[in-house]
Amino acid sequence: MRKGFLTGHREEGSLITQRNRGVRVTIHDLAKAAGVSVSTVSKALNDNGRMAADTRARIKRIAAEIGFRPNALARGLLSNRSFTIGLLTNDTYGRFTLPVMAGISEALVDHGVSVFLCAIEDDPALGKVHVDAMLDKQVDGIIATGKRVDRSLPVDLSSLPVPVVYAFTQGEPDSVTLTSDDAHGASLATDWLMKMGRKRLVHITGPEDFVSASERADAFRKLAGSNAPVMHGIWAEGWGHDAIDQIWKGSGERPDGIFCGNDQIARGVADALRERGMKVPEDVSVIGFDNWEIMAAQTRPPLTTIDMNLKELGKAAGLIVLALAEGRVVEPGLRRLPCKLVVRQSCGGGNQKI
Amino acid sequence: MRKGFLTGHREEGSLITQRNRGVRVTIHDLAKAAGVSVSTVSKALNDNGRMAADTRARIKRIAAEIGFRPNALARGLLSNRSFTIGLLTNDTYGRFTLPVMAGISEALVDHGVSVFLCAIEDDPALGKVHVDAMLDKQVDGIIATGKRVDRSLPVDLSSLPVPVVYAFTQGEPDSVTLTSDDAHGASLATDWLMKMGRKRLVHITGPEDFVSASERADAFRKLAGSNAPVMHGIWAEGWGHDAIDQIWKGSGERPDGIFCGNDQIARGVADALRERGMKVPEDVSVIGFDNWEIMAAQTRPPLTTIDMNLKELGKAAGLIVLALAEGRVVEPGLRRLPCKLVVRQSCGGGNQKI
DNA sequence: TTGAAAGCGATACCAC
DNA sequence: GTGGTATCGCTTTCAA
Numbered sequence: 001m002r003k004g005f006l007t008g009h010r011e012e013g014s015l016i017t018q019r020n021r022g023v024r025v026t027i028h029d030l031a032k033a034a035g036v037s038v039s040t041v042s043k044a045l046n047d048n049g050r051m052a053a054d055t056r057a058r059i060k061r062i063a064a065e066i067g068f069r070p071n072a073l074a075r076g077l078l079s080n081r082s083f084t085i086g087l088l089t090n091d092t093y094g095r096f097t098l099p100v101m102a103g104i105s106e107a108l109v110d111h112g113v114s115v116f117l118c119a120i121e122d123d124p125a126l127g128k129v130h131v132d133a134m135l136d137k138q139v140d141g142i143i144a145t146g147k148r149v150d151r152s153l154p155v156d157l158s159s160l161p162v163p164v165v166y167a168f169t170q171g172e173p174d175s176v177t178l179t180s181d182d183a184h185g186a187s188l189a190t191d192w193l194m195k196m197g198r199k200r201l202v203h204i205t206g207p208e209d210f211v212s213a214s215e216r217a218d219a220f221r222k223l224a225g226s227n228a229p230v231m232h233g234i235w236a237e238g239w240g241h242d243a244i245d246q247i248w249k250g251s252g253e254r255p256d257g258i259f260c261g262n263d264q265i266a267r268g269v270a271d272a273l274r275e276r277g278m279k280v281p282e283d284v285s286v287i288g289f290d291n292w293e294i295m296a297a298q299t300r301p302p303l304t305t306i307d308m309n310l311k312e313l314g315k316a317a318g319l320i321v322l323a324l325a326e327g328r329v330v331e332p333g334l335r336r337l338p339c340k341l342v343v344r345q346s347c348g349g350g351n352q353k354i
Numbered sequence: 355m356r357k358g359f360l361t362g363h364r365e366e367g368s369l370i371t372q373r374n375r376g377v378r379v380t381i382h383d384l385a386k387a388a389g390v391s392v393s394t395v396s397k398a399l400n401d402n403g404r405m406a407a408d409t410r411a412r413i414k415r416i417a418a419e420i421g422f423r424p425n426a427l428a429r430g431l432l433s434n435r436s437f438t439i440g441l442l443t444n445d446t447y448g449r450f451t452l453p454v455m456a457g458i459s460e461a462l463v464d465h466g467v468s469v470f471l472c473a474i475e476d477d478p479a480l481g482k483v484h485v486d487a488m489l490d491k492q493v494d495g496i497i498a499t500g501k502r503v504d505r506s507l508p509v510d511l512s513s514l515p516v517p518v519v520y521a522f523t524q525g526e527p528d529s530v531t532l533t534s535d536d537a538h539g540a541s542l543a544t545d546w547l548m549k550m551g552r553k554r555l556v557h558i559t560g561p562e563d564f565v566s567a568s569e570r571a572d573a574f575r576k577l578a579g580s581n582a583p584v585m586h587g588i589w590a591e592g593w594g595h596d597a598i599d600q601i602w603k604g605s606g607e608r609p610d611g612i613f614c615g616n617d618q619i620a621r622g623v624a625d626a627l628r629e630r631g632m633k634v635p636e637d638v639s640v641i642g643f644d645n646w647e648i649m650a651a652q653t654r655p656p657l658t659t660i661d662m663n664l665k666e667l668g669k670a671a672g673l674i675v676l677a678l679a680e681g682r683v684v685e686p687g688l689r690r691l692p693c694k695l696v697v698r699q700s701c702g703g704g705n706q707k708i
Numbered sequence: 709t710t711g712a713a714a715g716c717g718a719t720a721c722c723a724c
Numbered sequence: 725g726t727g728g729t730a731t732c733g734c735t736t737t738c739a740a
Binding site: 380381382392393395396397400402403424425427428429430431432433 | 717718719
C-alpha cells in the first residue's frame with residue numbers, strides 16, 4: 001500500500017483533519033492552496049518522483065491543515081484496487097463469524113482495507129445478489145465463512161475475477177481454506193482430562209455427520225482408548241442433560257472425565273451432574289469446546305474448554321486475501337490452525353502446569 | 355436507484371452472467387460488441403434518452419450475454435454516490451449489533467447498498483481510523499450502533515460530510531436516533547404477568563445507572579404499584595441467583611411473578627427457583643427481556659420474554675440513512691420503536707389471548 | 709524540480 | 725435516434 005502519507009496506521013491521530021471534516025477537499029483544492037499543480041501534489045503525498053524535500057513537506061503540511069484525504073473511488077478506478085474485501089457468511093448468530101470478522105478487520109484495517117459484511121442466510125439468490133454487488137464495487141477479494149467446515153455456502157464462488165479464501169466453510173478444491181484443527185483441539189482436551197488423573201473418559205458431542213464431530217471423536221479415541229464411549233447427539237444444552245441421564249440410568253460404569261463437543265453441551269452436562277449430586281470438578285471433570293465466553297464463564301463452575309482461535313483464523317484469512325489481491329503467491333490447500341486450552345474450573349487443576 | 359437494468363432485485367438470477375464471471379467486461383467492450391458507442395450503451399442500460407426500442411433491447415441482451423456489470427467505482431466517482439454505508443459498533447459479542455446489522459442489510463441490499471462493518475471496541479483511535487477509511491471510500495452514510503442507549507461511541511461523528519443515524523447508542527443532539535421503547539417493553543412484560551394472575555411482582559434488573567434499566571423500572575412500577583420492589587444488580591446470570599437468594603433469605607413476602615431485566619438474569623432466576631423447589635411457571639412466573647434466542651430457548655422452561663425488534667430497528671435505520679443520503683428530509687430526534695411479547699413457557703398461559 | 713496531458717469507467721449534455 | 729466530448733478525482737508518463 002502507499003507509504004508516507006495518511007495511511008491506516010493508528011498513531012497519526014491528527015487533530016487537524018477533524019477541523020474540516022464537514023467538507024470534502026479534493027486534490028485540486030489542495031494544489032491551489034499550495035500553489036502547485038495536482039501532479040506535484042500527488043507525487044508529494046505518495047513519496048513518488050524526485051522533488052525538493054521542503055516542497056514535499058510543505059504540501060504534506062498543507063494537506064493535513066486543510067484536511068485533505070484522497071478519494072478512494074478515484075484512486076481505485078485507476079489502480080484497480082479498492083482496498084475493500086467482502087465477507088460472506090451464513091452464520092446468523094455470529095458465534096463463529098464475529099470472532100473471525102474481528103480478526104479479519106483487525107488484520108486489515110492498518111492496511112487501509114475495509115470489509116463488507118454480507119449475511120446470506122442460506123439463500124442462494126440472496127448470495128448471488130451480494131456477490132454481484134461486491135464485484136460491482138470491485139472488492140479486492142472475498143472471504144467466505146460459515147458455521148460448518150463440511151458444508152459450502154449456497155453460492156458459486158468459482159471463477160470469480162477476485163481471489164477467494166474460505167474460513168470455517170468448505171472451499172473449492174484448489175482454493176485456500178482455513179479451519180481450526182479439530183483433532184488437535186480434541187487431543188488437548190482429552191490430554192488435559194488425563195493429566196487431571198481421570199481414567200473413565202466419555203465424549204458427548206454433536207451429530208456424527210459433522211466432520212468436526214467425527215474428527216474430534218477419532219482424536220479422543222486415539223488417546224482415551226478405542227473403546228472409550230462416544231455419544232453423538234445434537235449441539236444443544238438439552239443433549240448434555242439427556243446424555244447424563246442415559247449414562248446414569250444405564251448399568252455401565254460412570255465416567256469421571258467428560259469431554260463435550262461444545263460449551264452448550266458441557267453446560268448441560270455440568271448442570272445435570274450437579275442435579276445428581278455429583279461435584280464438578282471434584283467427582284467429575286468436564287471440559288467443553290469453543291470457549292464461547294458467555295456460556296463458558298456463566299456455567300457453574302466456569303468451564304475449562306478449547307478455544308479454536310477463531311480470531312487468529314480471521315487474521316490469517318485477512319492477510320491471505322490481501323496477499324492474493326496483491327498478486328503474491330499463496331499455496332492453496334487446507335490449513336488447520338491449532339487450538340488452545342483455556343483453563344477455568346470445571347476440570348480442576350487450574351494452577352497445575354500444562 | 356437506477357431502474358431497468360441489473361438492479362439488486364433478487365428475481366433476476368441470470369445464469370448468463372455466471373458464464374463470464376471470471377473477466378471484467380467494461381462498457382467499452384460492450385459498445386464494441388454491440389457495434390454502438392459507449393454513450394448509446396449507457397443510455398440503453400439506464401433507460402435514459404430516446405432510442406429505438408429494439409436497439410435498447412439488443413444492447414441489454416448483449417450486455418447480459420457477455421456478463422457486463424458497470425463498475426461501481428466509476429459510477430460513484432461521477433454521481434457522488436457509492437451505494438455503500440458504514441456500520442460502526444462497539445458491541446463485541448454482537449448480541450445487539452447482529453440483528454440490527456441483519457435488518458440494515460436486508461433493507462438495503464435491494465437498493466444496491468452494501469455495508470461496511472467496523473468494530474471499534476472502545477478505542478477512539480481505532481474508531482477514527484475506521485471513520486476516516488469509510489469517508490475516504492465515500493460512504494453515503496454511517497450508522498452508529500452500540501450496546502447501550504445512554505452512552506455514545508468513542509468517536510466524533512458530528513459535522514461529517516455524510517449523514518449519520520444512531521441506533522441503540524446515544525447520538526448527537528440534532529440527529530436521528532433510533533432505540534427500542536423500553537417503557538413499552540416493560541409494560542408489556544408487567545402486564546403479561548398481571549394477566550397471568552400474578553399479584554406479588556418483583557423486578558430484578560441491571561445497574562440503576564443504565565437508562566434502559568431505570569426506564570423499565572419506572573414503567574414496571576407504574577403498573578405493578580409504586581412500591582413494587584425493584585432490585586438493581588448486574589446484567590448477569592449470577593445476579594439472578596443472588597437476587598433470589600436475597601429474597602428467599604429475607605423475611606419479606608415472596609413474589610409470584612418476576613420480571614427480569616434481561617434473559618441472562620431470567621435464566622439465573624429460573625434456575626435458582628428450581629433449586630429451591632419452586633416450579634416455574636406453576637408457582638412463579640418469570641419473564642425475561644431481549645429474546646436472546648439461544649438463552650431464552652435453552653432455559654428450563656423456555657423463557658417468555660420481550661423482543662426489542664432489533665431487526666426492524668435496523669431496517670428503519672437503513673432506510674433512514676438511505677433517505678438522508680438521497681437528500682430527502684427526515685425529521686431529527688429520538689424515535690422509540692415498540693417491543694413485542696414472545697410467549698414461551700416460563701409464565702404459563704401460552705395459549706391464552708393476549 | 710515541476711507541470712501538462714492522457715486515461716481509469718461511466719454518465720450527461722449537446723450536436724448531428 | 726445516435727455519437728462525440730467533457731467530467732468526476734486521482735495517478736502517471738513525458739516534456740519543459
